Amino acid sequence: MDRLLAIMAKLRDPAGGCPWDLEQDFASIAPYTLEEAYEVDEAIRRGDMKELRGELGDLLLQVVFHARMAEEAGHFGFDDVAAGICEKLVRRHPHVFGGEAEIRTAEEQTRSWEAIKAAERAEGGRGADPLDDVPLALPALARAAKLQRRAAREGLGAALPAPAGEELDAAALGERLFALAALANRAGVDPEQALRDANARFVARAKAARRSG
Numbered sequence: 001m002d003r004l005l006a007i008m009a010k011l012r013d014p015a016g017g018c019p020w021d022l023e024q025d026f027a028s029i030a031p032y033t034l035e036e037a038y039e040v041d042e043a044i045r046r047g048d049m050k051e052l053r054g055e056l057g058d059l060l061l062q063v064v065f066h067a068r069m070a071e072e073a074g075h076f077g078f079d080d081v082a083a084g085i086c087e088k089l090v091r092r093h094p095h096v097f098g099g100e101a102e103i104r105t106a107e108e109q110t111r112s113w114e115a116i117k118a119a120e121r122a123e124g125g126r127g128a129d130p131l132d133d134v135p136l137a138l139p140a141l142a143r144a145a146k147l148q149r150r151a152a153r154e155g156l157g158a159a160l161p162a163p164a165g166e167e168l169d170a171a172a173l174g175e176r177l178f179a180l181a182a183l184a185n186r187a188g189v190d191p192e193q194a195l196r197d198a199n200a201r202f203v204a205r206a207k208a209a210r211r212s213g
Contacts, residue, residue, distance in 0.1 A: 004060070004061070004064055005064060005068075005078055008061075008064045008065060008068045009068060012068055012069070012072065021065075024065070024069070025069065026066060026069060029062065029065055029066060029069075032062060033059075033062040033066070036055065036058045036059040036061075036062050037059060039055045039058065039059075040052065040055045040056060040059050042055075043055045063078075063081065064078060067080075067081050091116065092112075092113055092116050092117070093109075094112075094116075095109075095112070110153075111153075114130065114153065117130075117133070118130060129207060129210070130150050130153075130154050131147060131150055131151065131203050131206055131207070134146050134147050134150060139192070140191075140192050140193075140195035140196045140199060141177075141195060143196075143199055144195055144198070144199050144202075147199060147202060147203065147206075148160055148161075148202075151202075151206050154210075156206045156209055156210060158209050159202065159205040159206035159208075159209045161202075
């Protein structure tokens with residue numbers, strides 16, 4: 001880890017560093033960060049452990065790159081990033097690190113994790129609404145799925161879309177989604193933006209349901 005940090009510092013050194021690395025900023029590197037995360041996912045799906053090792057290294061480089069730029073700007077360094085995630089993991093697993101009541105199942109841990117996150121949001125002045133921290137930057141379909149899972153867990157089922165009345169396996173569902181993309185193309189509609197807009201309407205309905213409940 002120390003060697004990787006030293007290499008990144010050298011690449012960003014104005015005296016003898018790499019011109020490309022020196023030109024980058026957070027915004028220019030962000031797309032590479034997303035791309036590397038998807039490549040990790042692809043290696044996992046293929047079950048290619050040799051490829052996964054390499055892709056995890058590429059993803060780690062993204063963390064180091066962002067942390068180096070933040071350190072140069074006087075915001076934080078890699079050690080702060082590592083310390084922050086250590087503190088978060090300990091705080092969100094009190095049953096492991098705090099000697100509190102035993103959590104016996106993954107479902108119980110999920111509920112505990114969400115409760116702790118809600119408390120953190122409230123303490124940080126971000127409000128306690130569980131939908132507020134589902135990232136807007138997620139692809140629209142991934143965000144739609146996460147919003148719906150979060151809403152169902154929080155008892156906001158009334159805001160969820162009504163079931164279509166048929167059971168679909170993964171292949172059939174994939175074909176249905178592909179057909180919807182084709183329909184959007186014929187209509188001249190950007191399907192990603194259309195779903196982003198639908199996500200926003202869903203969040204508004206869910207919040208209204210929470211207030212009225």
